[in-house]
Amino acid sequence: MGGPRSFPPGVVVEVKALACELPATLGVPLSRLHIPDIRAEAIARGLVASISETTIWRWLSEDAIKPWQHRSWIFPRDPDFERKAGVVLDLYHRTFEGQPLRANEYVLSADEKTSIQARCRCHPTLPPAQARAMRVEHEYDRGGALQYLAAWDCHHAKLFGRCEPHTGIAAFDRLVDQVMTTPPYAKARRVFWIVDNSSSHRGEMAIRRVRGRFRNVRLIHLPLHASWLNQVEIYFAIVQRKVLTPNDFTNSGEIEARVLAFQARYEQAAQPFEWKFTRNDLVRLMKKLAVQEARRLAA
Secondary structure: OOOOOOOOHHHHHHHHHHHOOOHHHHOOOOOOOOHHHHHHHHHHOOOOOOOOHHHHHHHHHHOOOOOOOOOOOOOOOOOOHHHHHHHHHHHHOOEEOOEEOOOOEEEEEEEEEEEEEEEEEOOOOEOOEOOEOOEOOOOEEEEEEEEEEEEEEOOOOEEEEEEEOOOOHHHHHHHHHHHHOOOOHHHOOEEEEEEOOOHHHOHHHHHHHHHHHOOOEEEEEOOOOOHHHOOHHHHHHHHHHHOOOOOOOOOHHHHHHHHHHHHHHHHHHOOOOOOOOOHHHHHHHHHHHHHHHHHHHHO
């Protein structure tokens, strides 16, 4: 009678490697492998004659690789991805077309957080108590929805935001008006607006429209499907985590009041985001992806 059964190091490595395989390669109808599946496959392959699920769990939990976790990602689809992304990354580091920005030039990151629903819970939310987490009723009545538009000054940590019943050109233009009629942006030499490719500010038509209203505005479009390059998305993630989760509002007016109150609260202590990804990092990433794509095509 002793401690846990001992296995050779090679077996531990083989079982961990098995846990990292995609189920599709094993021909099983699963989205991921669980401990019983790993155990059954290890025995079927002859890696071990027998092994407990607890042992496999212990090996995996001690390892840096957590095969039960996953992250979503998207391969660059914009044929002009590197050039567009490079412009944005340069602006984050206060450079444009090879020249440093002047003191009276600003960089804003803007976007819309859409369809924020007011979910009025059928029973009141209960606060945490001894041996009990906060309880939020699953059933709810719909109390309307709104859109939150925000612009983030990337280097001065200033926020501008507004809530609108709908997204669209008019709503976005109202956000631009809100910012560009406010010092110091109204008299700035140039104000760069980094935006995605949604219909309210897409393409050359949007560039001309905004430029026609404010001559010092430069609309800079992100590559397609590259929201991870938009700094305001970091702020929106904070809003989602701190303001909108769990969602428990009686109506859209309550959402608006809380979102704008949080915006004012957040700005009081806000600091610019420490953006470390540079154009040089982008060049290395694109080279790496090109090699991976070449290998995939050759396979």
